[in-house]
Amino acid sequence: xxxxxxxxxxxxxxxxxxxxxxxxxxxxxxxxxxxxxxxxxxxxxxxxxxxxxxxxxxxxxxxxxxxxxxxxxxxxxxxxxxxxxxxxxxxxxxxxxxxxxxxxxxxxxxxxxxxxxxxxxxxxxxxxxxxxxxxxxxxxxxxxxxxxxxxxxxxxxxxxxxxxxxxxxxxxxxxxxxxxxxxxxxxxxxxxxxxxxxxxxxxxxxxxxxxxxxxxxxxxxxxxxxxxxxxxxxxxxxxxxxxxxxxxxxxxxxxxxxxxxxxxxxxxxxxxxxxxxxxxxxxxxxxxxxxxxxxxxxxxxxxxxxxxxxxxxxxxxxxxxxxxxxxxxxxxxxxxxxxxxxxxxxxxxxxxxxxxxxxxxxxxxxxxxxxxxxxxxxxxxxxxxxxxxxxxxxxxxxxxxxxxxxxxxxxxxxxxxxxxxxxxxx
Numbered sequence: 001x002x003x004x005x006x007x008x009x010x011x012x013x014x015x016x017x018x019x020x021x022x023x024x025x026x027x028x029x030x031x032x033x034x035x036x037x038x039x040x041x042x043x044x045x046x047x048x049x050x051x052x053x054x055x056x057x058x059x060x061x062x063x064x065x066x067x068x069x070x071x072x073x074x075x076x077x078x079x080x081x082x083x084x085x086x087x088x089x090x091x092x093x094x095x096x097x098x099x100x101x102x103x104x105x106x107x108x109x110x111x112x113x114x115x116x117x118x119x120x121x122x123x124x125x126x127x128x129x130x131x132x133x134x135x136x137x138x139x140x141x142x143x144x145x146x147x148x149x150x151x152x153x154x155x156x157x158x159x160x161x162x163x164x165x166x167x168x169x170x171x172x173x174x175x176x177x178x179x180x181x182x183x184x185x186x187x188x189x190x191x192x193x194x195x196x197x198x199x200x201x202x203x204x205x206x207x208x209x210x211x212x213x214x215x216x217x218x219x220x221x222x223x224x225x226x227x228x229x230x231x232x233x234x235x236x237x238x239x240x241x242x243x244x245x246x247x248x249x250x251x252x253x254x255x256x257x258x259x260x261x262x263x264x265x266x267x268x269x270x271x272x273x274x275x276x277x278x279x280x281x282x283x284x285x286x287x288x289x290x291x292x293x294x295x296x297x298x299x300x301x302x303x304x305x306x307x308x309x310x311x312x313x314x315x316x317x318x319x320x321x322x323x324x325x326x327x328x329x330x331x332x333x334x335x336x337x338x339x340x341x342x343x344x345x346x347x348x349x350x351x352x353x354x355x356x357x358x359x360x361x362x363x364x365x366x367x368x369x370x371x372x373x374x375x376x377x378x379x380x381x382x383x384x385x386x387x388x389x390x391x392x393x394x395x396x397x398x399x400x401x402x403x404x405x406x407x408x409x410x411x412x413x414x415x416x417x418x419x420x421x422x423x424x425x426x
C-alpha cells in the first residue's frame with residue numbers, strides 16, 4: 001500500500017490516524033530534506049511566523065500572574081492557494097478546503113529553568129479556531145493561558161498542534177509534513193511575593209502572639225513564617241515595638257527586652273516555612289496585667305505585616321509610681337499604678353508623715369465592655385492608674401515632704417493591701 005492509499009484507508013479508520021501522523025512526522029525527521037522550493041501540493045495550511053499579536057518567530061509570548069489568565073495573543077492560520085501565501089515554503093494547494101480543523105494536542109508548558117515544574121496543557125485556551133478554512137483564506141486565532149494559583153514564577157513553554165479531521169497528514173515532495181502545524185506558546189509568570197504569619201504548630205493564620213510569665217522571668221512564644229508567594233523571599237526581618245500596659249498609663253516593657261530568634265532571614269524558599277521564637281525579659285517589679293505591642297515582619301519586595309504581641313504578666317507588685325519624687329515646679333502630678341481584678345472595688349489613701357489623711361479616693365476597675373450582639377466582655381483592665389494633683393481633700397496644695405500611699409484592692413480574688421512612700425518637692 002502506497003502512502004496515498006494509506007491516507008485514504010485512515011479516512012475510514014479514524015482511530016489509527018494518530019499512529020499514521022506520528023509515522024509521517026518521523027519520516028520527515030529522519031529523511032534528508034531537499035532544498036525548500038514552493039511546490040503545488042494537494043492540500044496544506046500553515047501557521048505563520050512573525051504574524052499575530054505577541055507572536056514572534058514561531059512562538060507566542062504571553063505574560064500572567066498566578067491564579068489568573070495571562071494576557072491574550074494571536075496567530076494566523078493560512079490556507080494558501082498561491083506562492084505568496086505559502087509562508088512556510090513547503091507547498092500550497094490551488095484548490096483545497098478544510099471543513100473540520102481542530103486542536104490535535106496541547107502539550108504541557110514546561111518551566112525552562114526547572115523541567116519538574118509545568119502548567120497543564122489544557123490550560124492553553126484557544127477561543128476562535130475556525131472550523132472551516134476555504135482555499136485562499138486566512139484566520140486570526142486568539143489564545144491565552146490560565147495560570148494555576150500555585151504556579152512558581154518563571155518562563156513556561158508548550159505547544160499547540162492543529163490539524164483537520166478530514167484532510168489527514170501527509171508528506172510533500174520536499175519531505176515536509178502537510179496538513180498539520182504547530183505553534184509554541186510561552187508564558188512568563190511574573191513574581192508575586194507574599195508571606196503569611198502562622199501558628200507555630202498549625203497551618204492557621206496567627207492573629208496575635210500571646211506570652212505569659214511572671215515579673216523577672218524570661219517567657220517565650222513561637223510562630224512560623226510561610227512563603228505563600230511564587231518565588232523565593234529574601235532579606236526578611238522581624239522587629240518588635242515597646243509593649244505598653246493596657247491598664248496603667250506610662251507602664252511598658254521596652255522593645256530592648258524582646259529578642260527574636262532568628263531576627264533576620266537571608267531567604268525563605270518557595271513553599272517553605274521558618275519557625276521563630278520570641279522571648280521577652282519581663283522586668284522585675286512590674287505590675288501584673290496585659291502589655292501590648294506588635295511584631296513587624298517584612299521582606300524585600302513585600303508589604304510589611306504587623307501582628308499584636310501581648311505579654312500577660314501574672315505576678316503582681318504593690319504600687320508603681322510614674323515619677324518619684326514628684327516635682328511640682330516642673331508641673332508634675334503623681335501617677336500611682338496598682339493591680340486590681342476587673343470589676344472590683346479599690347481604695348487609695350495618702351497620709352503625711354504625721355499619720356494624717358491628706359487625700360482619699362476610690363473607684364472600680366474597668367470590667368470591659370460587651371460588643372453589640374456579643375456575650376463576653378472585652379478590654380477589661382487589670383490595673384488602675386490613679387492621678388494625684390498634689391492637693392489635699394480641700395483642694396489646697398500640699399507641702400514638700402514624704403507621703404505614704406496606701407492602696408486596697410482585690411488581686412486574683414484576694415484582698416491586697418499595699419503601701420509605698422512618695423516624695424513631693426515644690
